[in-house]
Each structure stands twice: as C-alpha cells, then as structure tokens.
Amino acid sequence: xESLSNRAKKLEKKPMTLxxxxxxxxxxQGLSIxxxxxxxxxxxxxxxxxxxxxxxPFSPVFRGxxxxxxxxxxxxxxxxxxxxxxxxxxxxxxxVAGERKKGEQNLYREEKYAVSxxxxxxxxxxxxxxxxxxxxAAIYLQADKMxxxxxxxxxxxxxxxxxxxxxxxxxxxxxxxxxxxxxADKLRSQLA
Amino acid sequence: MxxxxxGWQGLVVLVVFGISLLIATYCTYAERVIAAFLQDRVGPDRxxxxxxxxxxxxxxxxxxxxxxxxxxANKALFIxxxxxxxxxxxxxxxxxxxxxxxxxxETAIRxxxxxxxxxxxxxxxxxxxxxxxxxxxxxxxxxxxxxxxAIRAASQNISYELAMGLALxxxxxxxxxxxxxxxxxxxxxxxxxxxxxxxxxxxxxxxxIVCAFAETNRTPFDLPECETELVGGYHTEYSxxxxxxxxxxxxxxxxxxxxxxxxxxxxxxxxxxxxxxxxWLHSAQGLSxxxxxxxxxxxxxxxxxxxxxxFIFFFMWVRWTLxxxxxxxxxxxxxxxLIPLAIFNILLTGGLITTGIIPEIKQWWxxxxxx
Numbered sequence: 001x002e003s004l005s006n007r008a009k010k011l012e013k014k015p016m017t018l019x020x021x022x023x024x025x026x027x028x029q030g031l032s033i034x035x036x037x038x039x040x041x042x043x044x045x046x047x048x049x050x051x052x053x054x055x056x057p058f059s060p061v062f063r064g065x066x067x068x069x070x071x072x073x074x075x076x077x078x079x080x081x082x083x084x085x086x087x088x089x090x091x092x093x094x095x096v097a098g099e100r101k102k103g104e105q106n107l108y109r110e111e112k113y114a115v116s117x118x119x120x121x122x123x124x125x126x127x128x129x130x131x132x133x134x135x136x137a138a139i140y141l142q143a144d145k146m147x148x149x150x151x152x153x154x155x156x157x158x159x160x161x162x163x164x165x166x167x168x169x170x171x172x173x174x175x176x177x178x179x180x181x182x183x184a185d186k187l188r189s190q191l192a
Numbered sequence: 193m194x195x196x197x198x199g200w201q202g203l204v205v206l207v208v209f210g211i212s213l214l215i216a217t218y219c220t221y222a223e224r225v226i227a228a229f230l231q232d233r234v235g236p237d238r239x240x241x242x243x244x245x246x247x248x249x250x251x252x253x254x255x256x257x258x259x260x261x262x263x264x265a266n267k268a269l270f271i272x273x274x275x276x277x278x279x280x281x282x283x284x285x286x287x288x289x290x291x292x293x294x295x296x297x298e299t300a301i302r303x304x305x306x307x308x309x310x311x312x313x314x315x316x317x318x319x320x321x322x323x324x325x326x327x328x329x330x331x332x333x334x335x336x337x338x339x340x341x342a343i344r345a346a347s348q349n350i351s352y353e354l355a356m357g358l359a360l361x362x363x364x365x366x367x368x369x370x371x372x373x374x375x376x377x378x379x380x381x382x383x384x385x386x387x388x389x390x391x392x393x394x395x396x397x398x399x400x401i402v403c404a405f406a407e408t409n410r411t412p413f414d415l416p417e418c419e420t421e422l423v424g425g426y427h428t429e430y431s432x433x434x435x436x437x438x439x440x441x442x443x444x445x446x447x448x449x450x451x452x453x454x455x456x457x458x459x460x461x462x463x464x465x466x467x468x469x470x471x472w473l474h475s476a477q478g479l480s481x482x483x484x485x486x487x488x489x490x491x492x493x494x495x496x497x498x499x500x501x502x503f504i505f506f507f508m509w510v511r512w513t514l515x516x517x518x519x520x521x522x523x524x525x526x527x528x529x530l531i532p533l534a535i536f537n538i539l540l541t542g543g544l545i546t547t548g549i550i551p552e553i554k555q556w557w558x559x560x561x562x563x
Binding site: 024027030031033034035037038040041042046047048050 | 226228229230231232233234237398509510512513514
C-alpha cells in the first residue's frame, strides 16, 4: 500500500550474526552497564532522600500552613474585615468580628478585631488568595510549614490558638517580613 | 578412623552447617542491597547500622505470619515439600573441601565434612533430589499455577542436569577422580607450573555456570517461580516460614553451586605461591613445619570463601541484569545448544589429552586421608 505521509521507514529484518546468537557478548554488555550503576551508587551521593533524617528543601514560594501576623509591638494585625473569606475560592475561612475594649490597645492594632478566626484545612486549597486580599498584611501562608496529617476531621479546623503567631519574635515564621530589594532579587534568581 | 577424628569431623560438619545457614541468611540481605545498588537505590538501611540486622527482622516477620493451608491440599506433603528442599540443599555442602588438613601435633583436622571418593557424584545426586522438594510442594498445593511451576522445575532440572554432567565429564577425564579434594589438590602441584581448571576447561566452565543458574532456579532461568505467568510458581500457596524455607533453600543452593564451581574450576582453597609462602615461613621466619602448613591452610579457607562470595555476587549481578527466558527458549538452549556443546567439549578434551597437550596428573598427595 502506498504510504500517505512518506514517514514510514522501511525496515529490513536481518538474520542475527553469530555473536548475537551466542547471547554472551550481549550479556557481558548488559553486565557492564549494571556494574557501572553499582559503582555509581556505591561511591557517589545517591539521589534518595532518607526522609525522617533528611527532608526535601521547600521552594521559597511554597505556600504552606497559614499564620496570622502581629505587628512590631506584638499586636494582632487582623481587623476581621472579611476580605480573605470573600476571596477564598474554597470557602474555608470563617470569622466573628468584635470591638476592641478599653485597655486592649496592646493586644489589637485596630478598633475592630477577630474574636474567632477559623480556617478549615480540609477545604483550603493553599492558593494564597487570602494573602493577596488582606489589606492589613495580617495573613500569610508560611513557606516552611505544612498542615500535618491528623486523626480526626475536627482537628483540621484551625482556630486562633493555632493560627496567630507567637508573641516572641524568635519563634515567628520568617514569611511575611518585608523583603529588601537585594533579598527580592535573590528570590527571583532562585525562582528563575 | 579413630573416635577422636570422628569427633573433630563431626564438629567440622556442624560448623559447615552453621556457615551455610549464616551465608544463606545474609544472602537475602546482600541480594537486596546489590539489587538496590545496581538500580541506583539505597536498599534496606533501617534495621541496625546499614540495615545489618535486616535478616533477623525478616525471620521474625516470616515466623509470625499466618500459617495457611489451601483447601484440598495434601497436608503432609505440603509440609514435607519445603523441608525436603531445605534438607537436600544443606546436605550437599558436607563434601565441599573448605580447606586442607590442620595439624596440631598428633591431632589432624580435615576442613571438609566428609571426604568420599565419589564426592562429585554425591553432590549431583543430592542436587537432583532437590527438585523433589519443589515438585512435591507444587503438587501438594492443589493449585494449577503451583503444579505448572513444579512441572517446569522438574523438566528444566532434568534438561540442564544432562548438560551439567557432560560438562563435568570433561573435567573428570583430566582428573581421573570424583573426589572434590583430589580435584582441588590437582590444581596446584608443588614446585611446578600449574593452572586452575578454568584455563583448561573454559568452554566447560561456561556450560557449567549456565546450568548452575538453571539448577538453582535463578534468573534468567527462574521459570518455576515466574511471577509474570504463574503468580508465584511452585510457592504460590506457601506462607510463613514454609515459604521462608523455600527461599532459604534457594540461597543455600546458590552457596553450594558457588562452592562447587570454586572447587572444580577455580582451584578451591589453593592460592598462588602458597608453597613458596610456606617455605618462606618455615625457613626464613623459623616456624615449625606444622605451623607454616596451618597458616597456609587458614589462608586457603579465606581464599575459597573469597571465591565463593565472588560467585554469589555474580549470581546476584546476573539476576538484576538479565530478563527471564521464555520457556521454549530455555528448552532450546538446553537441548540444542548446551548438550551438543558439552559433547564437543568432551571430544576436544579427549583429543587434547591423547595428544599430550593437557599433561597427565601425577598424584603427589594422599587420597582420602583420615578415613
């Protein structure tokens, strides 16, 4: 039959040579290849990451577990405006707003604050739209932390007790800090 | 044979038994590590440093697994199958000469379980019995796949035993003895140029090693347990330690096959310049004749184990390199290639012996010492 595209290659079935029929040359070729792999595995560093001892490095733009930030004086930045909940495509965020009382100025930055703030980590798709929507730079997705597996479904609903970052700056996530121009350039070059 | 000699030889047999089991145990670990390295992986490294106690963990796993009997199975034969496979595998290591004779004053210890003048024949007899373990187990399982695996094992072993025996006949024509100790000592004549049998029998060795792969049911000839076609072959229905015994028997067989090949073709416990070393130890270092000889014997034991480990490594290396043969290819290779080649090898050896190119061997040692 005439070929339509002319791309078909005509193959010729040649009878095997004596060396091919004797198996042994091909076997030794194969053995030498596996031996090269053996020495490579024995001498060079293996690509395997031995998980509990070693962990794979996170990408600098990884979006992991959320954190509710505090400002420089340790006050919660969130004002419970609800923009994050509106932006959330998975509808994972709920919150109850409250008015700041007298004497709570060192706890909350604005006059309105979130009495409760919950994220359902089973619904969350870690898209980061809440981070973009927040006008107060209050919520961020940490680059170095994942939502760990748990046994019960209700344990995946993270309240303020687990979302708000610690008061001490040492324990805080590095994410969400304003980058200097040099740091931003470095990050960009890493991503490229 | 005095009672004391009997006691020492009994001890040697026990030690050989223990070593066979130990080597088989660590073969499972070596197999996995070598497989991993050949495939650029890490292998078992969790149990102990470098995973060194992995075999113990495997044993605990196998012993505590559920003992399963398929319905309609012949219970007695179902248990007897793996036992027979293990017994026959262990029996053949008794005649392997792991070393020459240690001399302590009046006491002489031969580092070989039993020295019989038909050692080679004994090994062959036991190895052909080994297939009964697989056959009985496969038949007693009352499972089509097991039965097919068993039938394959039987016909494969019969086919390859022929070529193996014919390859050996060429060696026996040169040695004139079936004793493994005689064959070992012939490969090193004091004060003369001597060669291991591999130099005189390269073709025979290739035939022998191919047949050894088939006899031990190792890849590329592991058709009896071919998991792509027969689920698990003859051990489809086996679980727990009965399964473990089958796997163990395979590794003991690999060990014995490696030992037999080292003895017949690679000079056994001989190593180059051993007599010169003994002479030097005796005259230059001032050791007594016995002490010098004993050092040589112990180095010889190290030598034969080095050879055995090299062969075991080769078995595993081949396993993780070559794909499995198809069954008709296996039969064609055995009957139409290996057997004619082996017969040709016999004719060739006969010709070389008659023309005197392969010299006649003068017996310079005592056959079957210590009874």
